Amino acid sequence: MTSSDTTTAVQRRYKPKRNWLATISYILLGVYLVYVLSLFDVNTGRLADGMEHGANFLGRMFPPNFERYNLLIEGLLESMQIAIIATTAGVVLSLPVGFLAARNLMPAWVTWPARLLIVACRSFHPVIVAILFVKAVGFGALAGTLALVVASIGFIAKLFAEAIEEISLKQIEAIRATGAPFGSVIIFGVLPQVMGRFIGFTSYQLDSNLRNSTMVGIVGAGGIGGTLFAAFQRFDYDFVSAILISIIALIMAAEGINNIMRRLYR
The missing domain is CATH 1.10.3720.10 (MetI-like)
Incomplete structure (x- = not known):
């Protein structure tokens, strides 16, 4: 038996077992995240409006006004x-x-x-x-x-x-x-x-x-x-x-x- 065959046999013998508890936990976590995101009512229209309002807000912030430096x-x-x-x-x-x-x-x-x-x-x-x-x-x-x-x-x-x-x-x-x-x-x-x-x-x-x-x-x-x-x-x-x-x-x-x-x- 060659060294490669020995390595393959060892890998088959010591193949790690799947942790089903961890897998189920990850699946439940993913389902919960999808459910929570659905409650936020996130849609492309709101995102587009938000980007427009954010751009207007940033536009009103510049240039900065340091005239009231005493405050x-x-x-x-x-x-x-x-x-x-x-x-x-x-x-x-x-x-x-x-x-x-x-x-x-x-x-x-x-x-x-x-x-x-x-x-x-x-x-x-x-x-x-x-x-x-x-x-x-x-x-x-x-x-x-x-x-x-x-x-x-x-x-x-x-x-x-x-x-x-x-x-x-x-x-x-x-x-x-x-x-x-x-x-x-x-x-x-x-x-x-x-x-x-x-x-x-x-x-x-x-x-x-x-x-x-x-x-x-x-x-x-x-x-x-x-x-x-x-x-x-x-x-x-x-x-x-x-x-x-x-x-x-x-x-x-x-x-x-x-x-x-x-x-x-x-």
């Missing part, structure tokens, strides 16, 4: 202040929550309440949380800041707890063997192993809060989002274009600063 600068500065304060407060509050949620450092009766708090903070979109704070504390930057603090806790505390659970326990055991207190174990055994990732989490959250600060402003929680919503209501689309370009420039500048911070830390 732009004021809104952008307020959004930056909201994002920076919310990120700072969120990081400070996320540190203890992340430690309490780490299952390799804390007992179960401590980690479960901490994880429930994280889940609660992650359960709602920042815009929904901003609406609740607007009702609670009124319109303005305070409501947006509080909403983004909640979002920051839900994101940073979760990732920080997961990062702590992946650390090597050898350093912790060595520090504990010297009789060091729990605080020293955290400072010298845990933080050096997760500090690099924690800085990455913080920089990403700052970038996320800058973007979210524009959304929470739409519901009256301060920032450039309020200016954007007012411009839409006035059908002032050339000013809308200027606001959108300014937001893109702000996000790009923040991304460049984050890259510089990562290089400096490395």
Whole structure:
């Protein structure tokens, strides 16, 4: 028997079996997607009308109008202040929550309440949380800041707890063997192993809060989002274009600063 015949025989012998459960699941998923698309009433007429309206809308947005630059600068500065304060407060509050949620450092009766708090903070979109704070504390930057603090806790505390659970326990055991207190174990055994990732989490959250600060402003929680919503209501689309370009420039500048911070830390 030649080598090719042997290979063919082995392939026939070890031919993978079809997973009928997975096949049926894919078929049901495809049928469901077709059903959902049928509910949207998508047709060529609506698509053609939409393309025409979209072209008219874009035509009214250009050229951008930067004459009211004072409103732009004021809104952008307020959004930056909201994002920076919310990120700072969120990081400070996320540190203890992340430690309490780490299952390799804390007992179960401590980690479960901490994880429930994280889940609660992650359960709602920042815009929904901003609406609740607007009702609670009124319109303005305070409501947006509080909403983004909640979002920051839900994101940073979760990732920080997961990062702590992946650390090597050898350093912790060595520090504990010297009789060091729990605080020293955290400072010298845990933080050096997760500090690099924690800085990455913080920089990403700052970038996320800058973007979210524009959304929470739409519901009256301060920032450039309020200016954007007012411009839409006035059908002032050339000013809308200027606001959108300014937001893109702000996000790009923040991304460049984050890259510089990562290089400096490395």
